[in-house]
Amino acid sequence: xxxxxxxxxxxxxxxxxxxxxxxxxxxxxxxxxxxxxxxxxxxxxxxxxxxxxxxxxxxxxxxxxxxxxxxxxxxxxxxxxxxxxxxxxxxxxxxxxxxxxxxxxxxxxxxxxxxxxxxxxxxxxxxxxxxxxxxxxxxxxxxxxxxxxxxxxxxxxxxxxxxxxxxxxxxxxxxxxxxxxxxxxxxxxxxxxxxxxxxxxxxxxxxxxxxxxxxxxxxxxxxxxxxxxxxxxxxxxxxxxxxxxxxxxxxxxxxxxxxxxxxxxxxxxxxxxxxxxxxxxxxxxxxxxxxxxxxxxxxxxxxxxxxxxxxxxxxxxxxxxx
Amino acid sequence: xxxxxxxxxxxxxxxxxxxxxxxxxxxxxxxxxxxxxxxxxxxxxxxxxxxxxxxxxxxxxxxxxxxxxxxxxxxxxxxxxxxxxxxxxxxxxxxxxxxxxxxxxxxxxxxxxxxxxxxxxxxxxxxxxxxxxxxxxxxxxxxxxxxxxxxxxxxxxxxxxxxxxxxxxxxxxxxxxxxxxxxxxxxxxxxxxxxxxxxxxxxxxxxxxxxxxxxxxxxxxxxxxxxxxxxxxxx
Numbered sequence: 001x002x003x004x005x006x007x008x009x010x011x012x013x014x015x016x017x018x019x020x021x022x023x024x025x026x027x028x029x030x031x032x033x034x035x036x037x038x039x040x041x042x043x044x045x046x047x048x049x050x051x052x053x054x055x056x057x058x059x060x061x062x063x064x065x066x067x068x069x070x071x072x073x074x075x076x077x078x079x080x081x082x083x084x085x086x087x088x089x090x091x092x093x094x095x096x097x098x099x100x101x102x103x104x105x106x107x108x109x110x111x112x113x114x115x116x117x118x119x120x121x122x123x124x125x126x127x128x129x130x131x132x133x134x135x136x137x138x139x140x141x142x143x144x145x146x147x148x149x150x151x152x153x154x155x156x157x158x159x160x161x162x163x164x165x166x167x168x169x170x171x172x173x174x175x176x177x178x179x180x181x182x183x184x185x186x187x188x189x190x191x192x193x194x195x196x197x198x199x200x201x202x203x204x205x206x207x208x209x210x211x212x213x214x215x216x217x218x219x220x221x222x223x224x225x226x227x228x229x230x231x232x233x234x235x236x237x238x239x240x241x242x243x244x245x246x247x248x249x250x251x252x253x254x255x256x257x258x259x260x261x262x263x264x265x266x267x268x269x270x271x272x273x274x275x276x277x278x279x280x281x282x283x284x285x286x287x288x289x290x291x292x293x294x295x296x297x298x299x300x301x302x303x304x305x306x307x308x309x310x311x312x313x314x315x316x317x318x319x320x321x322x
Numbered sequence: 323x324x325x326x327x328x329x330x331x332x333x334x335x336x337x338x339x340x341x342x343x344x345x346x347x348x349x350x351x352x353x354x355x356x357x358x359x360x361x362x363x364x365x366x367x368x369x370x371x372x373x374x375x376x377x378x379x380x381x382x383x384x385x386x387x388x389x390x391x392x393x394x395x396x397x398x399x400x401x402x403x404x405x406x407x408x409x410x411x412x413x414x415x416x417x418x419x420x421x422x423x424x425x426x427x428x429x430x431x432x433x434x435x436x437x438x439x440x441x442x443x444x445x446x447x448x449x450x451x452x453x454x455x456x457x458x459x460x461x462x463x464x465x466x467x468x469x470x471x472x473x474x475x476x477x478x479x480x481x482x483x484x485x486x487x488x489x490x491x492x493x494x495x496x497x498x499x500x501x502x503x504x505x506x507x508x509x510x511x512x513x514x515x516x517x518x519x520x521x522x523x524x525x526x527x528x529x530x531x532x533x534x535x536x537x538x539x540x541x542x543x544x545x546x547x548x549x550x551x552x553x554x555x556x557x
Contacts, residue, residue, distance in 0.1 A: 177429065184412055184423050191410035191467075193372065196398030196427040196474055 015168055019161055026160040038156050040268050045159035046220050048260040049166050051244040052253070053213025058242065059251035060174060061206040062186030064117060067108075067124030068214050068241045070131040073233035075101040075215025076222035077141050080150045083223070085140075090153035094162075094219040101215025102208050109207040113200060116189070128238060135230040146229030147222075154223040162220070166213060170253055173209070182206050186251070214241075247288055249298030258296050323348045323478055323509055324369070324402075327381040331364055331373055338364045340533040346478065351500070351510045353520040353541065355554060356530035362513040363407050365530070366480045369511075370404035371397045384478070399427050403476035407483050407513075409467040413456030417447055420455050420466055424473025440469040443499055443506075461492040468499070478509045485516045497523055517554035521545040529554075 030038060054068045079097030082088040088096065112123040135141045142148065173179045181202045184192045193199050222228045240263070248259025266284060270277045288296065324346040331339040339361045346352045354362050367373040369382060371394040382390040389397055398404075412420050421440060425432050441448040444465040450458065455466055464484055471479060481500065485493040493516065501523050504510050514520035521527055521541045529537040529550065537544065544550050 177426070180419070180423060181426060183415070184426075187412035187414055188410050190372065190406060191412065192423075193394035194370065194398070194404045194406050194410070195424050195470060196395045196403075197423070198393070198395045 018168070019164060022164045023157050023161050026157040030156045040265060042154065042156050042159050042224060044261055044264045045156070045163045046217050046224070047241065047244060047264050048163050048257060049159075049220070050214045050217035050241050051248075051256050051260050052166050052170050053210035053217070054241050055245045055248075055251065055253065055256045056170065056173070056182070056206050056213075057210040059245055059249075059256070060179065060186060061182040061203060063113065063203060063206065064121040065124045065207075065210070066121045066235070066238050066242065067128035067131075068210075069233040069235070069237035070124075070128035071101040071105060071211040071214035072218035072221065072237065072241075073131060073135060073228075073230070074104050075218030076228050076233070077135060077147065077218075078215070079219030080147050080222045080228060081140060083151060083153075084147075084149055090151065090223060091158075093223070094216055097219030097222075098212045098216040101218065102212035105208045105211025106204060109204040113203045113207065125235065125238075128233075128235065132230050132233060135233075141230075144230060146227055148227055150222050150226045150228070152223060152226045154220050159220055162216065166216075167253070167257075174253065178202065178205065183251075243285065247285065247295055249292075249295030249300070252295065252297045252300070254302050255295050255297030255300075262296070323385060324511065325381070325383040326365075326369070327383075328377070329365070329368060329380045329382070330377045331361075331368055338533055339368070342530075342533075342535055344528050344535065344538070346509060346511050348477075348509055349504075349507075350526065351504050351512060351524040353517075353524035353527040354511065354513045354530055355515070355517040355520055355527055357554075358515070359532075360530040361533040362530055363482055366404060366482050366511070366513055367406075369397075370394055370402060370480060372404070372406075395427070398474055398476075401475070401477040402480070403471040403474045403478075404480040405467050405471045405482060405484070408486065409460075409463045411455040411458070411463050411466050411470070413454065415455055416452050417455055417458070417466055418451040420470050421447075421473050424470035427474055436473050436475065439506075440472050443472070443502060444469050461488050461496070464488065464492075464496060465499070468496075468503075472503070472508075476508060478511065479503065481510060481512045483513055483515060485514060485519065493519065517550070518545075 033041070050068065050072060054065065057063050057065050075097035078100035079093035082096045083090060083093040108127055112120060112127070115123055136144050174183075181192070181197045182205075184195075184197055185199050185202060189199055218233075244259040244263050245256055247263060248257070249255030267277065267281055270280050273280055292298065326342055326344045329339055329342040330337065342361070342365060344352075344354075354365060356362050364373060371389070371392055380390060381388060384397070384400060384402055387400070389400065412423060415423070421437060422432055425436055446462060447465055447469055450462065455463065458466060468481070468484070484496050484500065488496065497519050500510060500512065512520055512524060521544055524541045526539065527541045527544050528535050529544070537547070537550070
């Protein structure tokens with residue numbers, strides 16, 4: 001059984017099955033759920049895609065980036081221009097959004113990734129501001145008025161399928177040679193270069209893949225809201241995505257999923273509180289960080305935890321039988 | 323095997339190394355001894371490319387190829403591994419994963435032979451393959467850092483203060499292992515504050531003082547040298 005799972009063809013077929021199943025189930029859910037809940041689900045998916053990208057940059061490789069919204073906006077505008085002005089089909093537009101964002105990730109990565117920690121954070125922040133101002137002043141993006149008339153082509157099954165693809169690729173990457181090199185860079189950059197890891201290459205790789213995810217997320221976002229403006233992608237948006245990653249647990253993929261669900265759903269669940277909504281939301285963040293300083297699933301080895309829980313129930317059963 | 327000519331390195335206005343020239347021949351253990359801040363670690367960091375390329379007339383030759391200014395990972399690929407000061411293992415990775423990272427320069431499946439060779443030198447690591455490196459004792463971390471470097475199958479191993487912060491018993495053990503590694507065919511350039519032990523296991527030695535080489539020679543001769551005995555051996 002284990003040997004069978006090692007075969008890449010079996011893995012690929014399994015992957016396709018999971019994708020088909022996701023599309024089928026989410027399609028069925030889409031028919032049943034009221035539009036409001038469906039919309040929340042859709043945004044959970046979009047946020048998850050973007051947060052998984054940032055998790056690779058900040059969680060796995062350890063490079064603090066405050067510019068994720070910039071890549072998102074690049075993806076959003078690129079895809080919107082592609083589908084509206086050049087009549088590219090929707091999924092093609094999403095791909096273009098991802099690729100353009102990825103390209104910018106690489107271009108920005110080369111000069112900034114010599115910096116580390118706080119300095120990198122400030123540099124990416126500056127980059128995000130430049131991008132935002134640029135979009136405000138460009139003709140093709142319709143400046144501050146915003147880009148109108150994008151088709152609302154994004155659907156719940158499409159978002160969820162792309163989210164699952166991202167998820168599977170991230171898990172696969174994290175367990176690959178490249179993923180281990182990225183983890184090593186987070187652990188100790190000097191030791192990493194001393195064992196022969198090309199640190200610049202892997203940091204830029206992480207940046208490029210992370211930016212691609214953000215671009216795809218941005219493209220899906222643009223085709224959900226049908227209207228985008230530069231203020232949608234301000235500093236707060238970057239912080240929102242970073243919060244998902246940190247609150248879930250830096251470097252933890254299950255944590256990022258939980259984070260995306262909690263932080264996307266919480267503002268909606270708290271809506272009855274009216275004016276106190278964002279205040280309670282903030283308090284919630286503070287409380288979670290006090291009780292789980294490494295994030296909800298930070299430092300939790302899920303495989304081990306499940307095994308332990310399983311053993312415990314087995315022991316209990318054995319105890320009962322005696 | 324390794325030759326340094328006219329190496330000068332500065333940190334800002336402070337000169338850390340001043341016209342250093344030294345040589346390591348194939349199969350040797352060469353020690354670089356000196357007090358704190360003499361420039362020993364800087365020398366190693368410059369060789370392995372962790373420090374920025376030095377002055378223009380400097381030359382670092384490894385296996386007859388000039389490597390000054392080359393990127394660190396390229397130098398590792400050529401067969402020169404550096405065990406940095408303070409061990410620097412990957413704390414949240416297991417012992418096995420740390421060793422696996424050591425073999426990073428070779429793509430594809432890891433070679434069990436590499437692991438076996440490391441376990442042969444460091445049987446203690448084998449007992450702890452699943453343990454997180456950050457929870458190992460100082461001595462074990464030093465062993466892991468050395469084992470990790472060996473995973474790259476280096477021809478020349480740079481060791482930076484392997485005795486730092488270890489109990490005397492452990493230091494003896496580590497130095498025996500260094501001798502074993504050398505006998506097994508790896509050339510070693512060793513930086514040490516513990517001049518006594520370093521001179522005991524090495525063939526030749528250089529004495530570094532405030533960025534300059536003040537003395538060089540065969541290790542047994544230096545161990546007998548009056549000045550050395552006064553300055554570094556505490557006699």
